[in-house]
Amino acid sequence: MSEPLNREAWLLALRERIPEITPGDALIRQGQGSLLIDVREDAERGAGTPANALGLSRGFLELRIEQVEADRDRPLLLLCGSGQRSLLAAEALQRMGYREVVSVAGGFDRWKAEGLPVSSSALDADAAERYARQLRLPQVGEAGQARLAAAKVVLLGAGGLGAPAALYLAAAGVGQLTLIDDDVVERSNLHRQVIHADARVGMAKTESARIALLALNPRVRIEIRDERLQAHNVERLLSGHDVLIDGADNFAARYLLAAASRRLKLPMVYGAVERFSGQLSVFDPRRDDSPCYRCLFPEPPAAADAPNCSEAGVLGVLPGIVGLLQATEALKLILGLGEPLVGRLLGFDALGMHFRETRLLRDPGCPGCGAAAVFGGYEDIARLCAAAG
Known part of the structure; x- marks a missing residue:
């Protein structure tokens, strides 16, 4: 008693x-x-x-x-x-x-x-358990989780950069992921494109990625587009989304992405890898102070000066590191957290294991976003890239 x-x-x-x-x-x-x-x-x-x-x-x-x-x-x-x-x-x-x-x-x-x-x-028992550790963050909570669930992220490429980015965006509870890729899974992809599996060699990358993402989080909606990004379809493929993840492996696609990103006011999370190094930035056309991709690369380089991974090679873990950083920037943009990489270029050297940050200012003479810039249509951009080889 x-x-x-x-x-x-x-x-x-x-x-x-x-x-x-x-x-x-x-x-x-x-x-x-x-x-x-x-x-x-x-x-x-x-x-x-x-x-x-x-x-x-x-x-x-x-x-x-x-x-x-x-x-x-x-x-x-x-x-x-x-x-x-x-x-x-x-x-x-x-x-x-x-x-x-x-x-x-x-x-x-x-x-x-x-x-x-x-x-x-707004969370049922499954969501409360699935996102429990993320929900504990005061900066996220239920309101932030609801923003993630309402967000639509489009990823160009279901390969080296798109694979890790898509996996972690799905795990975080982003409501819709749209995957754009017209390629199929090859055995040479598997050392870096961890979303795919040996049993799915020969399958469309978008479908292979869809299988893996839904196995990880069946709550996420996965839209697949088995198309090659071109001048005639770029706006159709990108419109209606909140964030763009650039996982392109060629300059022609990136210049089209950059132009469409500006016209659609769609923030673009840029990433690139080669051999043992990578870089990323965020180009956000909603901000007046944000540079664009062409502030970094005003004109496409000659093909001989910009080999892709199949030509130059790449350490398998490197796209994973850069892709995860891209996913981080996408989540920050959706949640309105922290300081995105707008106006900054982050470089990563795997051999020296260090990061280097470079200021990237908006170029008043930029052919993409400068005061005198003129948009001549996506076909003009495609011809510009074709001329560079």
Whole structure:
């Protein structure tokens, strides 16, 4: 009989130290700028959470609160299921130096009973488990996961760069991936194009990639386009997407991508590899300060000066490294996180194992985005590249 009494005494002592407010008062204070934090576990929040509340599980509160709110003077309102865990959470934050912390009496049960606004979780049990580690990031959470689920990413190439990028974008829960490639799987691809398998040699790369991606995450929609990117179809293939991953292996395709990216206001995540080195950048035509691909390469080089992987060779892991970096930039663009590689060219040297960053400014005289630039049509771009060999 002593344990329940001790627990009641303990709760009473805790309530003497931690201020409590009603859910109605919490809603008013939230509207005045206080931060409402739902400290229940992810699975509990699946049934709903107070509108505009931040989900931050009690077990990770002390570890992550400073990433979310470093201002120790901002009022914090803590809510759990019934009003007990929030008392413990409030006490922990007080010890960390947060000066104005209160617990919401009655927790989410009372919040719902009083008919206060509730946001239903968009995640079912499968999604909550599948993306659990990503959801724990305050910068992602359910809102970010919803943005990923609504996003459409188009990848030119299901090969060296497209393979790792597609795998990790699918794993992250990007809603739709569109794969453009007219090639078939060859045994010589397998040392670097890890999305394919020996049993699928001879199969269209898009179909082989689709099989692997759906096996990894059946929630993702995979659209395949068994077409070669050309002047007459480039806008049709790219339109309607949010981000473009450039996994092209030739300059003709890249110049078409660059032109269509600008015309469609579609951010392009550029990547390239050769032998033991790679590079990447982000060209975002939605930004006035962003250079374009032709600021980096104004005119296509002669074919002899730009051999592809089949001619120059490539270390198998290198496209994986660059492709993963491209996927990272795509996720940042979708989520609006961090600083994308706009205006910066990132080079990677595998032999020296170091990265080098170079500023890439927008060129006022650029034939692609400069003040005097004139778009003469995709056929003109195709002829320009053909003339370079």
